[in-house]
Amino acid sequence: MLEEVTGARQELTVVLPVGLLRVPDWFEGPFPFELGSRCTDARTRSTYFAPASARALYGSPGRPRRWHLPLDVKQDGLHLLGMELIRAATVHNPEHALAVLHLSAERPLLPILRVLAGRRLNPIDEPLTGPFDPAKLLAGIADVRAPNAPSATAQPYTIAFMTPTPQQTPALRSGPEGALPASADRWLWQLASRSTPEDFPLPPETAGEQLKDVVRISADWSALVLRQGAAFLGHRTDTGAGDFFEFAALHSRTVYLDALLLGALQRDHIDELTDELSEVFNSSQLARRVAALERNIAVFRSTYWRQHLTAHGAANDLLLAFQNQHRLPARFHEILAEAADYSRLVQTQEGQQISGALGALTILGLPLGTALSILQVLGDNSVAHLLIALTLSVAAAAGALTTRYGRLVLSSLRGGDSKG
Secondary structure, three states: HHHHHOOEEEEEEEEEEEEEOOOOOOOEEEOOEEEOOOOHHHHHHHHOOOOOHHHHHEEOEEOOEEEEEEEEEOOEEEEEEEEEEEOOOOOOOOEEEEEEEEEEEOOHHHHHHHHHOOOOOOOOOOOHHHOOHHHHHHOOOOOOOOOOOOOOOOOHHHHHHHHOOOOOOOOOOOOOOOOOOHHHHHHHHHHHHHOOOOOOOOOOOHHHOOOOOOOEEEEEEEEEEEOEEEEEEEEEOOOOOHHHHHHHHHHHHHHHHHHHHHHHHHHHHHHHHHHHHHHHOOOHHHHHHHHHHHHHHHHHHHHHOOOOOOOOOOHHHHHHHHHOOOOOHHHHHHHHHHHHHHHHHHHHHHHHHHHHHHHHHHHHHHHHHHHHHHHHOOOOHHHHHHHHHHHHHHHHHHHHHHOOHHHHHHHHHHHHOOOO
């Protein structure tokens, strides 16, 4: 049973939504994990991503979006290596940020994941307590949100990395080019879903659909991205120091983590745009609300909306898997279509108001112009006759406004509908 398995190498990344109180006095940039001469700082990672994606993840010179703090805290088989904060501000939630905790585990990983998912059937203690309590670690810097907050990230998002020992055959290929046993993807599912078969028995009829987004990074390891968690699982024995899996673990904590973080930023902004759409008609200032919505959509598209991160395929596949889990492409397409409908409605109303204004000028100006023209032709300069002409013009205009055409003009000016 995976609940009792401790892999040869186990890494855990926990992502939490927080409210940023102030810019932390930490080091700027993402956590610079090192492997040999390689250091995964912002400069190195930016060469991996397209420039627009790098700006969204790391900021720009003089305007950082991300900070990190190295730590060295151990308790109950867990080792906290450090933390990160990434600014994730939206239009209506400028304090929004994501906190990232980097841990290693020396005890079975699945029970830890189950507790983080809110499954209280485990006898182990809550892992994010004591020296690992985010509220204490971020005191004075950020507010940790309540776990029952109405958000897509009400529970922490987890990214698990595990490699097998020679005895853990359910995850191992039968040979260098051998096929994977079906149990390997079941392990991957349990780590990503943070569940056991007792928590969530995967129906055999839909197992293929649930596992269709497994990313085969290479013959050595695979990844699976779900709504509340992701997992990386090795498929050959980890030989320890100097093994390729050191590099794989580094990637899972850095550029592959960043691909998933970009997906989280996209999800949060699309959630907010969806809320904006639902409130368009809650104000009498429809044109202003639609203009603000279109501006926010344009900013989101230029800043965050990417489906191609890099020339390196695995990061793109992970981002696409995250987007598909949250239906982000379909939801954004719906947002664009609905915003276009509202824009056409505003244009129609504005056109009606312009037509109404022209109609009002016609109704008010035609009788007066006609009367003045008649007086001019007759050469009548009498003030009394001029006042009579003005009075008759006003009466004619008032009478015209009581007709169906007049009511349509007034309705157009108000932006309403005439009942005729």
